[in-house]
Amino acid sequence: MQALYAQLLVGLINGSFYALLSLGLAVIFGMLNIINFAHGALYMMGAFVAYFLLNLGGINYWWALLLAPVIVGIFGMILERTMLQWLTGLDHLYGLLLTFGIALIVQGVFQNYFGSSGLPYAIPDQLKGGMNLGFMFLPVYRGWVVIFSLVVCIATWFLIEKTRLGAYLRAATENPTLVRAFGINVPRMITLTYGLGVGLAALAGVLSAPINQVRPLMGADLIIVVFAVVVIGGMGSIMGSIITGFALGVIEGLTKYFYPEASNTVVFVLMVLVLLVKPTGLTGRAA
């Protein structure tokens, strides 16, 4: 029984990454209608920026949590301005193909220069060590990841669903012409939103750097699972992504305990089951 609690907690930790990443995807899809396949590559860039900040600039983890999302977010906004904006109004497929291509190029460039086995990034001193919870040894860093991700997820949800800015944003996606008539700069809002989604991916990358290696393919390994999370949660649904992210982390953790061989596929089995019953995803609305 103790082992089961431990697995639940570990699942929750992995779920934090799924939630953060799928949240960014949901924001971008919900607001921009772009299926952002470059999300994994941008997550990887977040981890690499943290690595460079530390090793080239001596800038520590705490600053990286702030700076990496901003730097990668700016990179994302440049992408949006120079490439993605031309796809406005076209079928989702174009955005998917373009972002997939971007992901391959970014990953290829990093792999070319840094190889595939990755670079080490140490856990910050303040978060080293762990505590004995009775049923398991919880590394402090992992506890921090869960709490920090939860806070970020709720803050993002609040920003989009409960603030005036979020209301403008949602209105702009519903009827851009009307919103523009009110004197609001819709293209700039869209660019900023893409930057926000990308920043969330980069933030997850920084969080992940001390746990996983900083590897060029770290995003590619994760992105398919994250897409499954978004599909199960309902494309574009913010709360759906957050809840499904955490829930799937837990389910995957339990699978690793009961039948480890299936742990890589359980998410997709669930996706199929959910889509059979409710094609719009758990909390998605029919288009």
Add this chain to the structure above:
Amino acid sequence: MKKSIASFLIGTALAVTTAGAAFAQDKTVKIGALSDQSGLYADLGGPGSTLAAQMAVEDSGLAAKGWKIDIISGDHQNKPDIGTAIARQWFDVDKVDVIVDVPNSGVALAVNNVVKEKNGVYINSGAATSDLTNAQCSPNTVHWTYDTYMLAHTTGQALVKAGGDTWFFLTADYAFGAALERDTTAVVVANGGKVVGGVKHPLNTPDFSSFLLQAQASKAKIIGLANAGGDTTNSIKQAAEFGIVKGGQKLAALLLFLTDVKAIGLETAQGLNFTETFYWDMDDKTRAFSKRFADKMKNHAPPTMVQAGVYAGLRHYFKALDALGGNPHDGVKVVEKMKLMPTEDDLFGKGAIQPNGRTIHNAYLFEVKKPSESKGPWDFYKLVGTVSGDQAFTPLSESKCALLKK
């Protein structure tokens, strides 16, 4: 009638001589470097293995003797079907003579069958499974660098003898993991130890925490990592995070490469014991080769033992071709010649290829240095012990290879 028989015999004799002459004059070779070029084993083999093959060609001196040697490379993506498709295309269309490297035991065993069918030469350096020269041995195959039997009988044995008598395995769920767990279990049991449990994880798993918790709960003294590349680095890193080594359990990295230690960082990897058959900083000869190699690598990394094995294996192959006086394009014939000649090169020293295709040479037990002991970006290993080839690799008396039953 008599006349026609005589003319037939003369004709045949002539044909044989001309064929012999043609083969003696044929001095073309095509090498296929088949590896994981972009996945979790790309740094330990991959582009570095192709570079090692190129250096072997340059150092062989055969070009000066009129040989024309080409190299092509391919990415098997760790998928047996892709690996065999490339191998078939190479033999059928590109007329490749020899396939080298091929990390990933699943792919390696599949390619082994293709090479045998096409009568090519297969010098495997990257794969670990001891089945390549045991149950699935082939007259076309030479297994150069290391194998699971050797890893089990060096690292595994040393740890059991040091008191690690209860084991829990974290095993990569494919041919390599299964072979390494099987071979190590045999050693643990033979030395009076016990395996108390294990878990099979999918290849390329980013998060090991669930598995590590199970290993922790098993209370085994040794957690045996029957995985490789990115899976091993993630296991070791996350085991440190979960306080496993501090809690009194010991990690056995049954297979660890130079590039893995680089990826983990000495801070976390220090003190790990493991076995390799090549390390760049062994003597002047290995250092000289490694420097030349690193200068040509994009990230200036010295060669791993897999890449060193590609070089040494090909050098020996060229010696055999040179001795034959030309390329007969007959895999069995070339491999037979390779087995007849003792092996000797700057990287692995003296050795021999056994009749089952297994190359035997020294194996070395290493320990990862403390960060304070390391003097440079790739100064990672301390030599703990040397095991001679006949002690490290499968004795012929234990081999199930069909080639030995002649």
